[in-house]
Amino acid sequence: xxxxxxxxxxxxxxxxxxxxxxxxxxxxxxxxxxxxxxxxxxxxxxxxxxxxxxxxxxxxxxxxxxxxxxxxxxxxxxxxxxxxxxxxxxxxxxxxxxxxxxxxxxxxxxxxxxxxxxxxxxxx
Numbered sequence: 001x002x003x004x005x006x007x008x009x010x011x012x013x014x015x016x017x018x019x020x021x022x023x024x025x026x027x028x029x030x031x032x033x034x035x036x037x038x039x040x041x042x043x044x045x046x047x048x049x050x051x052x053x054x055x056x057x058x059x060x061x062x063x064x065x066x067x068x069x070x071x072x073x074x075x076x077x078x079x080x081x082x083x084x085x086x087x088x089x090x091x092x093x094x095x096x097x098x099x100x101x102x103x104x105x106x107x108x109x110x111x112x113x114x115x116x117x118x119x120x121x122x123x124x
Contacts, residue, residue, distance in 0.1 A: 001112055001113045002024055002025050002028060002029075002032065002098050002113045003024070003025060003113070004022055004023070004024050004096050004097070004098060004113055004114065004115035005022065005023050005115055005116070006020060006021065006022045006094065006095065006096050006115040006116065006117060006118040007020070007021050007022075007023075007118060008020040008021050008118060009094060009118030009119045009120045010119075010120070010121070011121045011123065012086055012120075012121070012122055012123070013122070013123050013124075014086060014087055014088055014122055014123065014124050015085060015086065016086050016122070017082070017083060017084045017085075017086065018083045018086065018120060019080060019081070019082050019083070020036070020080065020081040020083070020094055020096075020118060020120075021078055021079070021080055022034070022036075022078065022079040022080075022081075022096030022115055023076075023077055023078050023079075024077050024078075024079070024098060025077065026077050029074060029077040029078075029098075030053055030074035030077075031053060031100075031102075032053065032098040032099060032100065032101075032113075033050065033051065033052050033053055033098070033099050033101055033102055033103060033104050033105065034050065034051055034070075034072060034079045034096065034097065034098055034099075035047070035048070035049065035050035035051070035096070035097045035098075035099070035104070035105065035106075035111060036048040036049045036050075036070060036079075036081045036094060036095070036096055036097075037094070037095045037096075037097060037108060038090075038092035038093065038094045038095065038120075039092055039093050039095070039117075040091060040092040040093075043092075045095070045108050046061070047061050047106045047107070047108075048060070048061050048064055048068065048070075048081070048094070049061065049064070049068060049069075049070035049081065050070070050104040050105060050106060051070045051071065051072055051079070051104065052102060052103065052104050053074075053102045055071065055072055057103075057104050058070055058104075059104055059106060061106075064083075064090070067083065067084050067085045067086075068081060068082065068083050068084070069081070069082040069084075070082075079096055081094065081096075083120070086120075086122045087122060088122050088123065088124045089122075090120060090122050091120060091121050091122050092119075092120060093117040093118065093119050093120075094117060094118050094119075094120055095114055095115055095116075095117045096114075096115045097111035097113060097114050097115070098111060098112070098113040099111045099112055099113075100112055
């Protein structure tokens with residue numbers, strides 16, 4: 001398991017943008033495929049986006065496609081989630097996750113390390 005720390009959440013209005021960051025361990029960050037998930041109150045944690053080690057493969061959930069962009073900078077050991085045109089239904093705790101494989105995955109059970117989460121609240 002690796003330690004992950006998210007940041008960048010906050011309270012915004014509908015239509016605004018936010019960028020989430022997730023910092024991981026220096027020596028091994030680039031060896032992990034990474035993902036973003038979110039969990040709204042009373043709901044299960046759901047997949048948002050995933051990116052391979054080299055950024056060559058990216059998958060984004062249909063619910064955020066065209067609005068959210070996942071990226072990573074291995075030199076800075078950081079994963080990003082750029083969120084544009086935010087909607088009230090995007091309100092959730094957002095988690096970054098790492099898996100000990102190079103291939104991407106869209107299910108929570110495929111990931112073995114999780115951050116503590118960062119709250120994103122979008123008001124209408």
